[in-house]
Amino acid sequence: MQALWESGLWLDIAIAITALELLVLGSLHVFTRRGLHPNAWALNLCSGLLLMLALRSTLGGAAWHWPVMCLAASGVMHSADLWRRWRLQQRVITPS
DSSP states (O other): HHHHHHHTTHHHHHHHHHHHHHHHHHHHHHHHSSSOGGGHHHHHHHHHHOOEEEOHHHHHTTTTTTHHHHHHHHHHHHHHHHHHHHHHHHHSSSSH
């Protein structure tokens, strides 16, 4: 178990599972029109994926700009997700 932790393979597995989740949820909606609409989850899931990629690039010894770009993109997606949720809540609370 310690070798799995030290190698970073655990993070690769988490990234693969998250990417698979993104593909499955997206495909489910596109092909069956069932499940949650991507607007409900895509920004949040991509933000988390980018955080994991930032950590992976750091653990892998990548140049400093790769994790910084991943973190910045994650922050933008997180902010967009919060903005979208805020706007949806305002529509529900304040009827026009």
